[in-house]
Amino acid sequence: xxxxxxxxxxxxxxxxxxxxxxxxxxxxxxxxxxxxxxxxxxxxxxxxxxxxxxxxxxxxxxxxxxxxxxxxxxxxxxxxxxxxxxxxxxxxxxxxxxxxxxxxxxxxxxxxxxxxxxxxxxxxxxxxxxxxxxxxxxxxxxxxxxxxxxxxxxxxxxxxxxxxxxxxxxxxxxxxxxxxxxxxxxxxxxxxxxxx
Numbered sequence: 775x776x777x778x779x780x781x782x783x784x785x786x787x788x789x790x791x792x793x794x795x796x797x798x799x800x801x802x803x804x805x806x807x808x809x810x811x812x813x814x815x816x817x818x819x820x821x822x823x824x825x826x827x828x829x830x831x832x833x834x835x836x837x838x839x840x841x842x843x844x845x846x847x848x849x850x851x852x853x854x855x856x857x858x859x860x861x862x863x864x865x866x867x868x869x870x871x872x873x874x875x876x877x878x879x880x881x882x883x884x885x886x887x888x889x890x891x892x893x894x895x896x897x898x899x900x901x902x903x904x905x906x907x908x909x910x911x912x913x914x915x916x917x918x919x920x921x922x923x924x925x926x927x928x929x930x931x932x933x934x935x936x937x938x939x940x941x942x943x944x945x946x947x948x949x950x951x952x953x954x955x956x957x958x959x960x961x962x963x964x965x966x967x968x969x970x
């Protein structure tokens with residue numbers, strides 16, 4: 775029996791960054807300072823949670839964070855075989871979201887970007903998985919019943935957050951965040967990458 779070819783697959787890269795703890799503490803302090811200066815934040819996909827304005831990417835804490843995660847972005851470019859010689863790879867926006875008990879994020883995607891990401895600075899138990907949805911309209915519209923989900927038939931997949939974990943995915947991919955069922959903070963940094 776032959777194995778199926780996975781045409782038009784949607785990649786989601788999940789990795790845990792080595793030596794993340796020190797950088798996490800610095801970026802957490804940076805996020806807390808942003809929050810203390812702007813308690814209301816902004817509203818985008820966040821339900822109850824706090825959403826920062828975009829980071830100033832020239833600040834030292836974001837710069838250190840970018841240095842930490844840059845090798846993983848490079849791996850994505852290699853996997854996708856995108857031409858990085860004739861295009862500049864640039865993080866175009868970066869922000870933080872703090873979800874406390876009951877906070878969540880509605881289903882959305884990141885327009886006008888190539889790769890998007892979620893990185894977990896704080897991730898207590900039961901703080902809310904990130905959920906991804908099949909981007910293909912045909913199988914979502916009509917599909918046979920399956921015995922259990924697998925990589926060929928699942929229309930929804932999720933990733934459980936852990937501290938130091940980086941999740942990278944195509945920006946067109948719809949995603950949401952389940953409610954934080956803990957009373958502790960779920961702190962995530964999100965960002966968008968463009969090849970220009």
